[in-house]
Each structure stands twice: as C-alpha cells, then as structure tokens.
Amino acid sequence: MAPKSYCVNPRPKEFWSSLHNPAAMEVAVSPAPKRTLRIALIGNPNTGKTTIFNNLTGLRQRTGNYPGVTVSRKAGTMKLGDTTAELLDLPGTYSLSAHSPDERVVIDVLNGRFEEIGKPDLILFVADATNLRRNLFLASQVATLKIPMVLILNQWDSVARSGQQIDLNLLKGRLAVPVIPTVGTKGKGTEEIKKAVIQLMEEPKLLPEIKWPESMKLAIDHLKATLPCVGEELLSESETHRLLFDTHSAEVQRLKVSPEEAEREVVKAREFIRKDGMNPLVAEAMLHYRHIDGLIGGIVLKDAQLAYGATESIDRLLLHRGWGLAAFVAMMYVVFQAVYSWAGPVMDVIEAGKIWAQNLIGPALEGTPMLKSLVLDGVIEGVGAFLIFLPQILILFAFISLLEDSGYMARAAFIMDKLFSWCGLNGKSFVPLLSSYACAIPGIMATRTIEDPKARLTTVFVAPFMSCSARLPVYILCIGAFIEPVYGPWWAGFTLFLMHFVGVVVAVPTAWFVTRFILKTRSQPFIMELPKYRAPRMRDVGYRMWQAGWEFVQKAGTIIFVITIIIWASLYFPRSEAQEIEIQATFVADKVADGAGSEEAILAQLENEDSDLAREFGLTLAGAQINQSYMGRIGKAVQPIFEPAGFDWRISISVLASYPAREVIISTLGIIYSLGGDVDEEDGHLRAALKNSRWQEGERAGTPIYTVPVVIGLMVFFALCSQCGATTSIIIKEAGIKWAVASFLYMTILAWIGAVFCYQVGTYLF
C-alpha cells in the first residue's frame, strides 16, 4: 500500500509484528531470488533529475525550467550491460526535513516506507554543478543513510559558460564516490553514469559522512536510547536526526511513545547541544555546511562571474517596476490572440475533411437511413465538431511549454505573489494555478509543492476556476460566430483574453473567503529559487504539443465518441412511421389553411423531392422529430431552470450533457443542429447553424436565440462551472470527498448566477 503522499505513513503494525512471526521469518531467510537493483534519483529541485531519468530510461517524463515540475515518484527501467535496474525519479528537495507533500515522498522512499519499492540500493545524486555548496548540503544529509552514491554534476555546460572553473580531479579524490560531469539536455555523460553504477555494484562507496561533535553524539545517543520505534527496531541514524533537529518532525508518529513523551526526550537531548553553545535548530545545517566546506574547499578555482549574466539583463526589463507588469499582461494577451487567430487555416482544413468524409460515406449508406444518420449526424458531426479545435490546443501548449522551459513561469510567480498574498495564497500557488490553464488535473497535482496544508487546500479549491484548454472550443465557437462578425477580429481576440480572467476574478475573492473564514490560514512564507533563463529546447516544446494533441485526439476517439453516440440516440429516438404521418398531416393542413393550394396539389409537390415545399417539409419533419425525441423532452423539462439565462432547450440540454467533460457541448450542439437539419450542407459550419437558430414558439418566436448577452452568459457559464469528471475525482484524491462536493456545488451555482447576470444585465443594457 502506498502511503498518502502528504502525510507520513508509518509501517503498518503487521509489518513490524511479522518480524517476530516465525512463518514470516522463514520467508525472509529462504534464499531470496536476486531482485533487480533499485536506484533513486535524488537532488535539489530543477537540477535536471528528470532529464537524466529520461536519458537513462528512454522514457519521456515532463521536465521544465522551474523548481517543482516532478511532484510524485515515477519508475522506469534502465539497461545496465546485460542486466537491468529499476530507476526512480523523485521530486526535488533542499533538505531531508520535509516541509511539503512532494518532499515527503523523497524521505519516504529513502527510508523504505513504500513497501512495494523498498529502500534504494543506490543513489544517483544529481547536483547543479554551478551551485555545488548548496547542492551538497542535501548530499551530506543523505550520506547519513549509508547508501552507495554516484555524484552527478549536471549542467556542466553552464559551468564553463558562466566563467566558473572546477577542479574535478581534486573533487574526485576528496569525495571517494564516482563523480560524473553531465549535460542532461545533450545526453552527455549517460554512458559514464551507467559504468559508474556497474562499478559501484561491485565495490560500494559512500560519500564521506559528517563527523558530529561530542555534544551532538550525546544528544543522538540519548534519543536512540530513550525513544524506541514501534516494534523493537531502533531508530535509524537519519530518523534520529530528524527528530532531534526539526520542529514538529513527522517521525514522531513512528514511535512507540506518546508525542508528548517524545517531545520531552527531544528537549532533553537538545539540552546537550545548547550547553555546547549551539542553537539546536540550526546547528545541523551549520555543521553540514562546515563539513561540505571542508570537502570542497579549493575545488572552485574560479567563481562564476556571469552566473546570472544574461538572465540579469532580461530580468531588468521583464521584472522592471513599470515595464514588468506591462510585459506580463502583454505576453498573456499575445498568447490568447495567437491562439485565436493563428488556428484559422488549419481549422478550415479539418472542417473540409469532415465534410469530405460525410460526402464520401453518405451515398454508401443511402439504403439504411438510421445507420446513415448515426454515422453522418452522430459520429462524424459530433467527433468532427470537436476535432476542429485541435490547432488551438497545439498553439496553447506550445506557448505554455515556452513559458515554462524558458524560466518565465517562475518570474510570473515572483510578480504575482503580492496579489496572491492578499488572499492568503502565495507565489507557490501561482505555478499550480497557471498549470491549470492547460488542465486542472496536473495543476491540482502540482499543489503538492505547497508546504502549508491549508494553503494547499485553498489552491486545490480555486484551481478548477482557471480556464483550462477544454473551455477553449466553447469560447472559440461563440466568439467566432457572434463576436468577430459584429465587432471584428481585434475584439474577438480581446474577448478570448478576457474570458481567461473571468475565473481569476472569481477565484481571488473565493480564496480570500476560504483562507479567512473557513480554514483560517495564517499567511504563508514564500521561499523559492529563481531559475536562470534557458533557451527552450524545440524538441521538448514539440513533444509537449504532440502529447497534448494526442491526448486530445484520443479523447475524440473515446469519451467524445461514446457520448456522441448516446446523445445521437437520445435525439433520434423514439421515431415511428405513425409519427411521421401525423407530422405530415399537420404540415399539409397548415399549408392548406395558409391558402397554398389544395390538399392534393400539396401532396403532389411533396412527392417531388427537389421542390421547395418538399425541402421545407424535410426541415419541419426533422425539427418536429427532434422536439419529440427523448432528449428533446428532457431539454424542455429542464429548460425552465436556464430560462433566466436566456438558454433555449437545446442549449440547456447541451449544458447538461457536458457535465462529464465540458468539450461535449460542441459535439452535442453539432448533433442537435445536424439532426434538426439546420446545418447547411454546403457550408457545414456549426457556426452558421447557431447564427440562424431562432425561437420557434412563445413571445420571442422568430427572434434569434443567440444574442450577444446569451452568448456571453453561455461562455461565463462554461468558465465557472465544474464540468469535468476527471477534475472532481482528482480533488477527491488530493483533498477528500467533502472538498470535491463543495467545489462541485459552489462552481455550478456560481456558473448559473454568472450566466443569469450576464443575460439579464446585457439584455437590459442593449
């Protein structure tokens, strides 16, 4: 069983008692099959662990130029000569005193708390070569675990570039373990790492361990003697350190004694250190740094003169008092303008492909009207309407990837922190929230880097308000059909830009309210490393686009495909000949009453399929049939709920159908209008169908359904509503069912209020 990643999980009682259970002992003693070597990647955040993991395993885990990209453990297999080893990629951490859930994962792995993986046999320690001293602090802490280690000096290219010089041979001599300079992004050093691992398997080597002063040893021994762990096993060296040096160490939960008693012993132990003239809470770090300074003294021959050289010049503009904010807003604006306007030509191609497919397949299915309708109006229309938005997704992800890989994302957090702190969040919430613009699911996962559980919950709660890429199709459809033709392309792009802020405008006061009145969070510290700018690798950007695009296409083939068929069926049935005859009778009677001719003459005209009257009847028939379908009836039943927002039954039903996944609205509208005969065969645009759509009855009969206030209301509804089954389940996983329910209800109610507000105010003003 994997521990919940954000709380410490002591080994279950059975595990410890099994040590004394004869049957279990037998298993342990019987010759164990030679299991694969377990290797863990450890290091500070953003040093290139995942890049090296990918090089060694051939996998493609996400990398990015900000601390905290990897937030959970990921396993892969690496080839070592003729054997294999299991490699574990882990989140980055600065020390072993875990502050946040992602750091907790590292500690749990190192202490073998996850039963299915056990303690690693070997550590690949990835250090940023340009900042050895700080990076080796963690290495020195890890050395107390006595696990063989390879020291990888990654970003070796930056060392030379910044004018730094490191005496590699001297370092190798001092550290005893293999030291390997690498350039992860170029794959340099990958083979050397493998060789070192093979060597180390034969002859294990440890990093020189810190030598504690006498007082420290006394303190450590005191704890070991007085605090037995659950079962009879003694506390390990490293666990004892955590108890002794950390405030509120989670290790307390593993002890046999009560937390109060443990606290008493810890205070007694710290007394030894205090008497020696040191502050027990900072002594550990001081001593580790002294140890490291001893190890690397004289190694750095020449300091970095230009460590932040280029970065400083760029930041002088991008983080400038006035220009910085302007640049931030401008950059976001460019992103959305590009997403809106660059996709056009590709969309047209996909659209043409859809119509081509319909024309190709249509004639072949002429004999079976129901199947023809399923394929043309259901599958091709529904899936096609969705796929048209692929180019926008690709463009959006290209930008997100560029922002992340260049290092600007961390700057955005730096700029926005002040605003976030006002509502109880901090800059660390910014990265998860910004990730939620792509998709709330990785965004919510990314909250694991937030130390304070309450700030983390608040961030989880507001993350789904960020306008994810699944909302994009709705915005583009509405803007393309109703804003651009009236107000022009400039306003179209601007509206899209504004739509992405609707969520923020709601999220900020929401977060304020939650932190202030529900969770009563204290204001949080914000401590984060600011990475250097890097030129993004086009390969990474391309891969990110490909991945997002592929996921989108897969969705079209799975969830959208299935829902499309369900929706088509519920809009097609029930349907009978009797029903058709009745509709025809009403149609003919109406025409006769209008004085369009005698009953016989009209019937004769209907026989001729090309006559205007026959075409008109076709539309009337389709409209009447869809009105009487199951979905039509449900739509009419729920329409009163959305009446105050100006939605007709078709919009109402599309909104409801979109609860499992919001993109479904596009397919649903596509099918409704295609089945209802509203989509012009020539042009096939769903847009045109929406524009022509009019109220059929009631006092508004004949007027367009989609007025600007309705369209804005519809977009706002989608901006605010919780229409994503996957997000709800990830909230259950990360925050619990209570928060998931609260989030669902809150978002749905807000969405309704937002749509009604836009419609009512809009209609009043226009």
Add this chain to the structure above:
Amino acid sequence: MANILSLKIGESARVTELRAENHIDQRILSLGIGTDVIIKMCKIAPLGDPIAVEVDGAQIILRKSEAEGILVEPA
C-alpha cells in the same frame, strides 16, 4: 543591526544572524543562506514584494517579512 532589506539593489553583505521563526530559519538555511555567507540583494518585484537575493550563485525569492529576519553587516 541591519537586515538585508537595508541593502540597495546590487549591494552585498555578510549574514550575521538568522532571526525568523525556527522552521523558516531551517528552510532558509537549507537554501544556503547561513551566517558568514555573502548575500547580494538582486531584485524587487514590480509590486514591491517579494525580493530576490543571490547566494552562492543562485537567486532565491523571499517575502520581505521573511527577509527581515536575516541580519547582515557590511562585507
């Protein structure tokens, strides 16, 4: 005694003492900011808070409220 907020942008100083709450001190220490380390004031966010300081060639973002606890003397 002065804290790092008294430094102008581009100025460096030597850290003499950490005086924040204990767990914040631990965090700051693990990032390499400890006594006797040379620290440089680098950036102030456009809205006035937080700031970024440079230690050992790495820049670290801190809120002013945390930075206040880092006392310095001229290097």
